[in-house]
Amino acid sequence: MSALSVALTTAIGALVGAAARPGIFARSVPAPAAARSSCPHCGGAILDRRLPVLPASGRCPACAEAIGPRPLLPEAAAALAFAAIAVGGASGWFAAAQYWVAACGVALALIDLAVQRLPDVLTLPACGGTLLLLTAAVLAGEPGSLGRAAAAAAALTAVFLLMAFAGAMGLGDVKLAPAIGALLGWSSWTVLFWGAAAGFVVGAVSEVVRMAAGGVRRTHVSFGPYMVIGALAVSVATS
Structure with a gap:
């Protein structure tokens, strides 16, 4: 695979990681809870059901506490995985x-x-x-x-x-x-x-x-x- 194709695939992986960020936040709750949409620190709403977007900063917009996942972690992990698969051929x-x-x-x-x-x-x-x-x-x-x-x-x-x-x-x-x-x-x-x-x-x-x-x-x-x-x-x- 060409370097350009690998680069494009890596970029797609980063986008996939960004898209996964809200789901990771929502599902990172102990059993038996199913999901969450509010900040675990202040209770402020984080995810809107109509547009489930999580701040890339990894912090609550209201109280500024870290809410996870860490900034760029899902994006970097998915980009690395996609790049490795592309290189694999x-x-x-x-x-x-x-x-x-x-x-x-x-x-x-x-x-x-x-x-x-x-x-x-x-x-x-x-x-x-x-x-x-x-x-x-x-x-x-x-x-x-x-x-x-x-x-x-x-x-x-x-x-x-x-x-x-x-x-x-x-x-x-x-x-x-x-x-x-x-x-x-x-x-x-x-x-x-x-x-x-x-x-x-x-x-x-x-x-x-x-x-x-x-x-x-x-x-x-x-x-x-x-x-x-x-x-x-x-x-x-x-x-």
């Missing part, structure tokens, strides 16, 4: 599936980091959209297997569900697993294995680095971001 509907997982994944990752939660309103569309785009890839004659993608989605979900029952993972991670499994399984079972394993490796390394820097050992780790990073990294590297 995938094309067609499979590339669209990668971009879709990246777009949903950035929002989910930032919500998970904020409140350790992966809301259904994003995990379910992530799964449905990925399978829909891979179905389009089959109809377009792109190399890959929709049957294997579906089987991989089911297999990874089953593994994560067992881990959730053992207390090693949250149910939100289980609901994100079908999208991750389908994207990786489209290419091969080997890609599924390495993509799933990469999430655990990235998570372990990140936690070791964090504790080495003086962080306190945590009893619960937000695994969603690591799932997305690991899956996309392996999918892009093998596409």
Whole structure:
């Protein structure tokens, strides 16, 4: 892909991140709350249902308190993810599936980091959209297997569900697993294995680095971001 195409794709990613900002704010609430539209500090209205726009400054217009996500964080994360996918060279509907997982994944990752939660309103569309785009890839004659993608989605979900029952993972991670499994399984079972394993490796390394820097050992780790990073990294590297 040309440098111009990568630059344009990166810009689109930044716009996607900006569009995700209101949703990230709204859904960054502890369970069982569904969403919020007001400042958690002063109670002032933040999101208008007719035009859900969040201040890019990351601060409440009324009290000037930080309300998250941090300024430019969603934009930068989505831009980086989109740039990496563009450089990876995938094309067609499979590339669209990668971009879709990246777009949903950035929002989910930032919500998970904020409140350790992966809301259904994003995990379910992530799964449905990925399978829909891979179905389009089959109809377009792109190399890959929709049957294997579906089987991989089911297999990874089953593994994560067992881990959730053992207390090693949250149910939100289980609901994100079908999208991750389908994207990786489209290419091969080997890609599924390495993509799933990469999430655990990235998570372990990140936690070791964090504790080495003086962080306190945590009893619960937000695994969603690591799932997305690991899956996309392996999918892009093998596409």
